[in-house]
Amino acid sequence: MRLFRRRKPRPSPDIILTPEGVPLKLKVAGIGVRVAAQLTDILLTMAGAAAILILLAMLDLTEPHTLFAIGAMLFFLTRVPYYIATELIWNGQTLGKRLMKIKVVSHDGRTLSTHAIVLRNLMKEAEIFLPGTLVLALDAASPVLSLIAFAWVIMAFLIPLMNPYRQRLGDLLAGTHVIHLPQPVLLKDLAQVKVPVETEGTRIIFLSHQLDHYGAFELQTLESLLRADTGRMSPTAYDSHRKTLGTIIEKIRRKIGYADRVDPADHAAFLQAFYTAQRAHLEQRQLFGDRRANKHHAESDTTA
Amino acid sequence: MEQTVTLRSARFRAEREADWRLLESLVTQAERRGLQRMDYAAARDLAASYRRATTSLAIAREISLDRALLDYLEALTARAYLCVYAPQERLGGLVRRFFAASAPQALRRSWMFILIGFLCMGLGGLTGYLLYLENPSWYFVFLPPEMAGGRSPDATTSYLRSVIYSNDPDTTGLGAFATFLFSHNTRIAIFVFGLGVFVCLPAIALTFYNGLGLGAMLALHVDRGLGWDMGGWLSIHGVTELSAICIACGGGIQLGSAILFPGDRTRREALQLAGRDAVKLALVAAVMLVAAAILEGFFRQMVQDMSARYAIGWGIGLFWLAWALLAGRRRT
Numbered sequence: 001m002r003l004f005r006r007r008k009p010r011p012s013p014d015i016i017l018t019p020e021g022v023p024l025k026l027k028v029a030g031i032g033v034r035v036a037a038q039l040t041d042i043l044l045t046m047a048g049a050a051a052i053l054i055l056l057a058m059l060d061l062t063e064p065h066t067l068f069a070i071g072a073m074l075f076f077l078t079r080v081p082y083y084i085a086t087e088l089i090w091n092g093q094t095l096g097k098r099l100m101k102i103k104v105v106s107h108d109g110r111t112l113s114t115h116a117i118v119l120r121n122l123m124k125e126a127e128i129f130l131p132g133t134l135v136l137a138l139d140a141a142s143p144v145l146s147l148i149a150f151a152w153v154i155m156a157f158l159i160p161l162m163n164p165y166r167q168r169l170g171d172l173l174a175g176t177h178v179i180h181l182p183q184p185v186l187l188k189d190l191a192q193v194k195v196p197v198e199t200e201g202t203r204i205i206f207l208s209h210q211l212d213h214y215g216a217f218e219l220q221t222l223e224s225l226l227r228a229d230t231g232r233m234s235p236t237a238y239d240s241h242r243k244t245l246g247t248i249i250e251k252i253r254r255k256i257g258y259a260d261r262v263d264p265a266d267h268a269a270f271l272q273a274f275y276t277a278q279r280a281h282l283e284q285r286q287l288f289g290d291r292r293a294n295k296h297h298a299e300s301d302t303t304a
Numbered sequence: 305m306e307q308t309v310t311l312r313s314a315r316f317r318a319e320r321e322a323d324w325r326l327l328e329s330l331v332t333q334a335e336r337r338g339l340q341r342m343d344y345a346a347a348r349d350l351a352a353s354y355r356r357a358t359t360s361l362a363i364a365r366e367i368s369l370d371r372a373l374l375d376y377l378e379a380l381t382a383r384a385y386l387c388v389y390a391p392q393e394r395l396g397g398l399v400r401r402f403f404a405a406s407a408p409q410a411l412r413r414s415w416m417f418i419l420i421g422f423l424c425m426g427l428g429g430l431t432g433y434l435l436y437l438e439n440p441s442w443y444f445v446f447l448p449p450e451m452a453g454g455r456s457p458d459a460t461t462s463y464l465r466s467v468i469y470s471n472d473p474d475t476t477g478l479g480a481f482a483t484f485l486f487s488h489n490t491r492i493a494i495f496v497f498g499l500g501v502f503v504c505l506p507a508i509a510l511t512f513y514n515g516l517g518l519g520a521m522l523a524l525h526v527d528r529g530l531g532w533d534m535g536g537w538l539s540i541h542g543v544t545e546l547s548a549i550c551i552a553c554g555g556g557i558q559l560g561s562a563i564l565f566p567g568d569r570t571r572r573e574a575l576q577l578a579g580r581d582a583v584k585l586a587l588v589a590a591v592m593l594v595a596a597a598i599l600e601g602f603f604r605q606m607v608q609d610m611s612a613r614y615a616i617g618w619g620i621g622l623f624w625l626a627w628a629l630l631a632g633r634r635r636t
Contacts, residue, residue: 089338105386111389111390111392119579132595172572173575175576186321187376190372191314220369261341279370280313287312
């Protein structure tokens with residue numbers, strides 16, 4: 001008997017379902033990078049407020065004892081429109097977020113609405129800035145109020161840690177979260193690289209039963225190994241890379257029962273040929289509905 | 305070479321690669337210059353190319369085991385998705401629409417919550433007034449000394465009069481405006497709104513407490529025969545400022561009631577739904593508080609005549625009321 005019911009596996013927070021019905025992977029941005037973006041924005045708006053304040057002081061519109069109040073007001077008046085305007089113009093990115101390559105997206109995969117942007121940025125005032133100023137302006141006269149404000153700020157910082165989407169209170173209300181912008185880089189197709197031949201000129205051929213041992217995971221691990229940039233390696237790193245290749249080839253040979261020994265000069269060619277053949281085989285199996293996630297696919301087939 | 309051509313996923317990629325490269329350049333263009341400034345053909349191509357890319361991605365996930373291809377397509381489609389589904393709103397139109405339609409409509413929709421806000425304040429005022437008449441020492445309970453600014457039952461009548469009709473240059477101009485904007489009442493309004501989420505009680509209590517202080521202060525001045533003068537001093541900005549607090553309270557109560565009575569929805573959904581109007585109420589309250597700070601910082605000292613103070617204060621109050629009731633009605 002199990003005391004606790006096992007929780008249903010929750011869908012990964014990184015997946016967003018587009019209106020086209022194709023789920024996309026957009027990695028949720030962590031607290032650190034968001035705080036960094038926030039600090040950049042605060043510095044920018046403070047600089048803007050300071051510039052206006054200096055202008056006002058030069059025009060003789062301020063007095064020393066009201067300087068602080070006017071400064072606070074200017075900071076507030078530059079801050080609030082700044083966040084809303086930048087996120088509207090740059091599609092959910094303030095300057096700080098652009099710098100950190102993160103972005104606000106709508107939780108349900110639809111267009112980021114104006115209401116959501118306004119709401120999440122106004123809540124930022126209520127969540128962090130106003131209680132924050134209260135904490136900073138701590139006075140001994142009202143310790144209770146300061147303590148409440150402090151607790152509130154702590155809570156505002158804890159909420160994002162509690163949920164998988166790292167949403168703060170404003171995000172929860174507006175139905176948004178923040179993601180890392182993905183960088184599309186197209187590497188060349190390994191299977192498209194000229195099929196290598198052994199130094200003696202014979203082609204390396206694998207039989208169908210030899211390709212039944214591995215699954216997609218092993219294939220893609222091999223892929224990342226083959227994509228390693230040997231040109232940039234230091235001599236020692238290159239040596240160990242060669243040695244790794246040798247070990248892997250031995251393992252593969254033993255596992256699939258490939259009889260011929262592979263000459264060290266042919267290591268790269270052998271792996272290349274094996275990758276292509278294995279990929280062709282697995283993709284074909286997949287087309288027939290036989291997805292092989294990894295080398296344990298045969299065992300899971302029998303238990304299922 | 306012939307062996308590679310038989311690889312279905314490689315052929316799939318070779319056939320579509322040019323289209324993906326085109327989409328990549330369009331996406332960079334859209335991100336750099338904005339969708340609005342792209343020419344028609346490019347924008348059309350972006351949308352069409354994006355939909356083709358989503359199809360490609362869906363197919364590639366089925367037929368290809370090439371990690372590099374999958375990662376690239378995934379990232380490219382995501383970037384294009386973010387461009388295609390970008391908010392398309394102009395800032396100018398946004399502000400206009402808020403004041404001309406959505407704000408007054410939200411005010412009318414949530415009239416009951418705002419009424420509750422006014423009731424809280426009014427009842428607080430009445431209670432404070434009556435309690436003061438019963439025993440003046442209540443005054444110190446409701447109004448902490450730093451807020452009353454020397455105006456207490458111990459002060460002389462002439463001092464009270466001098467505060468009402470003071471013409472101190474220190475309390476006028478930009479500095480005073482800034483000070484008043486971040487004064488006690490603004491903080492109350494923010495707390496009243498924000499704390500509404502905690503099942504209404506803090507919002508109601510704070511508004512009521514604010515009313516208590518107000519009532520006691522008014523009672524003190526009525527007691528000294530300065531009732532009408534005090535009314536004028538308070539009216540010029542208070543009509544706007546106190547209404548702002550009541551509206552903020554209405555917004556807070558709306559949020560709290562969504563948590564208390566979510567109806568058929570989940571609490572989070574109800575909160576999100578109530579948030580749509582509550583945020584507009586908060587914005588209206590913020591605008592009114594700024595207006596009140598302007599009145600307090602510039603006009604209260606400039607206008608020394610009692611009836612003029614009444615006229616300005618209530619005139620502006622009437623303007624707010626007319627705006628809330630009449631603006632943004634759809635013609636039938």
